[in-house]
Amino acid sequence: MDFFSNSTETEVIDFYKSVSNNIKQKRLEYGLKQLDVALEIGIKSVAFYSNCENLKYGKHFNLEHVYKLAKLFNVPPHELLK
Numbered sequence: 001m002d003f004f005s006n007s008t009e010t011e012v013i014d015f016y017k018s019v020s021n022n023i024k025q026k027r028l029e030y031g032l033k034q035l036d037v038a039l040e041i042g043i044k045s046v047a048f049y050s051n052c053e054n055l056k057y058g059k060h061f062n063l064e065h066v067y068k069l070a071k072l073f074n075v076p077p078h079e080l081l082k
Helices: 009-029 034-040 046-054 063-073
Strands: none
Touching (some): 009 046, 034 046, 034 063
């Protein structure tokens, strides 16, 4: 029995997409540019932030990013993880 096969790669990618979409939606609701958000949460590269938001090159937001973004958008972290 393989204990680490409870989800497929597709399911994980879909989860990352959902998180990224939630973050992008909040950013747009606040009328913020990617650069502004990146700098506010301590990411010095807008390219890296953009790659996370768009899931390019295998990049995605980590838990620290989600926590900082939730504080920025004044929402509980679980709102971004839906």
